[in-house]
Amino acid sequence: MILSRLARVLQSRHPAQGADPEGSYVAKLLLKGQDAILKKVGEESTELVMASKDGQPQRVVSEMADLWFHCLVLLTHHGLEPGDVLKELERREGVSGLAEKASRAADQG
Incomplete structure (x- = not known):
């Protein structure tokens, strides 16, 4: 699956894995930290x-x-992978969106 392959590439580009931020956009973004990543998510x-x-x-x-x-x-x-998100989507499969949202609100509340 492309998401799994891409996730492995992204993990290999982590500065903690020795990736060079000068030669890798992903390494540079990960080095900048969460705020820079969130900014890109918002822009996109x-x-x-x-x-x-x-x-x-x-x-x-x-x-x-x-x-x-x-x-x-x-x-x-x-430190998460696409599979973590897919498992959550599988968990929600067949559950009313309204009921699922209400259960999350009850868990947080």
Whole structure:
């Protein structure tokens, strides 16, 4: 699966694994830390919204790829993998979105 392969590449580009921030965008972003990663996630989210609002389907695909990529970098920052997210989606499968949201609110509250 492409997400797993990409996650392995991102992990290998972590400065803690010896990746050079001067030669790797991902290493540089991970070295800058969570705030820089979150800024990129926000930027890519906004670009996706604008592409959709502008009715540009191919740009939606491109911006979604950018957003997913930066979300994968965020997972890497937290030591998580795409499989962790997929397991959560599987857990939610067949459960009403309203009920699932209410159960999260009850757990947090």
